[in-house]
Amino acid sequence: MSAGGAGGEAKGGYPPQTIMAIGIVGGLAGIYLGNFMPPAYSFFGGIGAICATVWGADAVRRVASYGLGTGVPSIGMLALGMGILASLFGLSIGGVAGPIVAFVVAAIIGGVIGALANKVIGMGIPIMEQAMVEIAGAGTLVILGLSVVIAGSFDYTSVVQYVVANGYIALIFIIGGMGILHPFNASLGPDEKQDRTLMLAVEKGAIALIIAGFASSLHEGLMAAGLNMFVGIVIWYFAFSKHYALIKRDAYAVVGTGLLPSSEELQ
Amino acid sequence: MIDALFGNIIWMALITIGGVLISWSVHFVPVGGAPAAMAQATGIGTGTVQLAAGAGLTGLVSAGFMMNVTDNLPLILASGAVGAMIMIAVTMIVGTLVYVYGVGVVPSSAKVKVDPITKYRQDLYVSQGTEGHGLPTVSFVSGVIGGGLGGIGGSLVYYSLIEVGMSVGLERAGITNAVTGNPLVAVAAIFAIGIFFVNAVIPSYNIGGTIEGFHDPKFKKWPKAVVSSLIATILCAIVAVVAIAQLGGI
Numbered sequence: 001m002s003a004g005g006a007g008g009e010a011k012g013g014y015p016p017q018t019i020m021a022i023g024i025v026g027g028l029a030g031i032y033l034g035n036f037m038p039p040a041y042s043f044f045g046g047i048g049a050i051c052a053t054v055w056g057a058d059a060v061r062r063v064a065s066y067g068l069g070t071g072v073p074s075i076g077m078l079a080l081g082m083g084i085l086a087s088l089f090g091l092s093i094g095g096v097a098g099p100i101v102a103f104v105v106a107a108i109i110g111g112v113i114g115a116l117a118n119k120v121i122g123m124g125i126p127i128m129e130q131a132m133v134e135i136a137g138a139g140t141l142v143i144l145g146l147s148v149v150i151a152g153s154f155d156y157t158s159v160v161q162y163v164v165a166n167g168y169i170a171l172i173f174i175i176g177g178m179g180i181l182h183p184f185n186a187s188l189g190p191d192e193k194q195d196r197t198l199m200l201a202v203e204k205g206a207i208a209l210i211i212a213g214f215a216s217s218l219h220e221g222l223m224a225a226g227l228n229m230f231v232g233i234v235i236w237y238f239a240f241s242k243h244y245a246l247i248k249r250d251a252y253a254v255v256g257t258g259l260l261p262s263s264e265e266l267q
Numbered sequence: 268m269i270d271a272l273f274g275n276i277i278w279m280a281l282i283t284i285g286g287v288l289i290s291w292s293v294h295f296v297p298v299g300g301a302p303a304a305m306a307q308a309t310g311i312g313t314g315t316v317q318l319a320a321g322a323g324l325t326g327l328v329s330a331g332f333m334m335n336v337t338d339n340l341p342l343i344l345a346s347g348a349v350g351a352m353i354m355i356a357v358t359m360i361v362g363t364l365v366y367v368y369g370v371g372v373v374p375s376s377a378k379v380k381v382d383p384i385t386k387y388r389q390d391l392y393v394s395q396g397t398e399g400h401g402l403p404t405v406s407f408v409s410g411v412i413g414g415g416l417g418g419i420g421g422s423l424v425y426y427s428l429i430e431v432g433m434s435v436g437l438e439r440a441g442i443t444n445a446v447t448g449n450p451l452v453a454v455a456a457i458f459a460i461g462i463f464f465v466n467a468v469i470p471s472y473n474i475g476g477t478i479e480g481f482h483d484p485k486f487k488k489w490p491k492a493v494v495s496s497l498i499a500t501i502l503c504a505i506v507a508v509v510a511i512a513q514l515g516g517i
Contacts, residue, residue, distance in 0.1 A: 070471045071300065074316045081464030084457055089506040092513035093268065109502055113469065116495040121473045156513065165453040173460070 013194025016062065020134065023055020024103075027141035031099050034148035035155075040224045043231040045148025046212060049176070050205030050235065052145060056138030056180035057201035061194065063131035064184055068123075072188070075135060076181025080173050082109050083139030087147070088164070090140070091156040098154055102140050110136030135180070142176040142208075143169075149212040149228055152220050162219045175211055179204035196246040203243055206236035271512035272505060275434060278427040279504040285427065286466045286500030287493055288420030293319045293470040294489045295413025296355065297406035297480050302398065306370045308477045309377070309399040309406055311362050315474060318355070319417055319467035320460075326351035326418030327425055327459055331452075340426060347422025348415040355414030359402050366401040374401025376479055383482050384408060398477065409480025424462050428455035431508050435515030450514060458507040465503060466496050 030048020037044060056079060064072045086109055090102020114132030117123050125131075148154050150172075151162040163169055183200040184192075213228025220228075248254050272279070296318050299310025311318060329350025333343045366372055375392035376382065377399035382389055384405045393399050402410075432451040473492035478485050 068472065068475075070316075070468075070475060071314050074314060074468045074471055077316050077320070077464045078468040081461045081468070084461040085465075085503055085506045085510075088454065088458070089510045092510040105506065109499075109506070112502055113465070113495075113499050116469070116498060117472050120495045121469070121491050123472055123475075160450045160454060160514065164457060165450045167453065169453070169457050170460075173457075 019058040026051030039152040043228045045145045046209030049145025052141035053179035053205035054201045057183040059134035061184040072185040076177045079135040079139030080177040082136040087143045106136040106140040146172045146212045175208040199243040203239040281427040282504040285420040285423035289466040290496030292413045292416035306400040307397040315471035322351040322414045323421040323463045325354035326421040330422030348418040351414040351418025372400040406480045425459040
């Protein structure tokens with residue numbers, strides 16, 4: 001599978017520092033708000049997860065522009081693999097500081113794997129170490145944010161009981177990974193634009209919030225779950241409309257193909 | 268936290284060995300990616316990570332099933348290996364059927380002139396402009412070996428994590444009727460999956476594209492990936508053991 005190829009640095013758009021700030025500050029703020037507010041406001045965790053998804057998608061965009069040789073999806077799976085380990089570790093020893101501990105541990109694991117990929121395996125991507133730190137951090141914040149939506153808090157006992165022990169963690173693994181890996185994978189090509197890719201990440205994050213909101217009905221009740229899903233649907237609608245507008249902006253032309261011809265017209 | 272790490276040092280070593288086995292197993296599996304899906308390269312038409320994860324998770328399920336009835340480590344490892352080998356073999360049989368009867372190509376390798384197992388000529392059957400197609404015998408055998416190694420690695424990681432949980436006083440087989448199941452089994456399984464994904468992606472960066480199996484020239488690069496996986500899995504093992512040991516406090 002020779003996906004990609006010798007690429008170069010990703011060009012244009014917002015600088016990485018801006019997106020990184022949105023991801024870290026927005027992600028952590030959402031996770032803490034979702035934890036300390038009453039259960040009905042657990043959708044803040046989902047909004048934090050959306051911020052982290054955007055950050056992760058931007059990091060994937062920057063590193064995958066160099067050409068990984070294995071396809072873009074592998075890096076999203078790596079992000080969530082590291083994220084699961086770091087997030088449960090952080091919650092288990094951190095207490096109130098759990099998400100921050102998890103984030104720091106994710107950065108360490110990401111940094112080590114990035115350094116191994118560059119130094120031992122010899123991938124030769126100049127931003128590999130930094131990108132791996134960012135991707136591991138974003139994956140951790142996505143998992144924590146969606147766990148807060150389902151469990152209502154990031155207390156280790158609640159997360160293990162309401163998210164891990166009933167298997168919702170597998171759901172979070174896939175929908176969170178999809179938000180990080182899909183935007184660049186779907187938009188890559190010579191006319192890839194950062195704002196379009198990131199708007200797709202917002203849309204994917206909103207879908208993740210809707211699904212996590214659905215799952216939260218088991219523990220938080222129908223009212224809180226309904227509110228979670230409502231917030232997700234509103235964000236999804238705006239993000240999808242904006243993404244469609246950006247597609248029309250970047251397309252050469254948008255034409256209607258008409259309906260399928262009837263059997264008489266084909267003869 | 269430090270006590271938990273020193274008390275479980277043997278299990279951490281086994282987790283690391285499991286991670287290294289997973290990383291090594293990925294090099295055996297014939298991966299073709301998008302070109303293979305168009306029958307322009309040998310192997311299965313998807314990425315390394317998906318295949319390794321598929322084989323590993325099947326191994327995890329069959330190892331978990333065996334742990335229902337016994338706690339004999341060799342039996343559990345064998346069950347995991349056989350589960351993963353069946354999964355990867357079935358995938359390759361169906362893939363070969365599609366290549367031969369659906370696409371209409373002869374399974375043949377462009378990387379070697381003669382199949383090392385059957386000794387049949389390969390180069391005569393390779394279509395022009397392609398890197399071979401289908402799954403030649405040597406790739407099939409190599410893939411089954413890879414599935415076996417991955418299954419052993421995955422079940423070794425899972426078994427070790429369960430034993431870590433047992434050592435801090437958590438029951439194993441406490442299946443309840445509630446919607447939420449046994450926390451130890453869930454946490455051990457999800458950590459095994461996390462370690463599996465990390466160790467499936469690292470070697471796939473080493474391979475970087477297609478691999479046909481152990482006869483492929485790229486196969487010689489495996490020591491690099493194994494060293495990388497060794498270091499990464501030690502970190503993962505520390506993190507996982509501490510998180511599971513903390514479950515004892517709940």
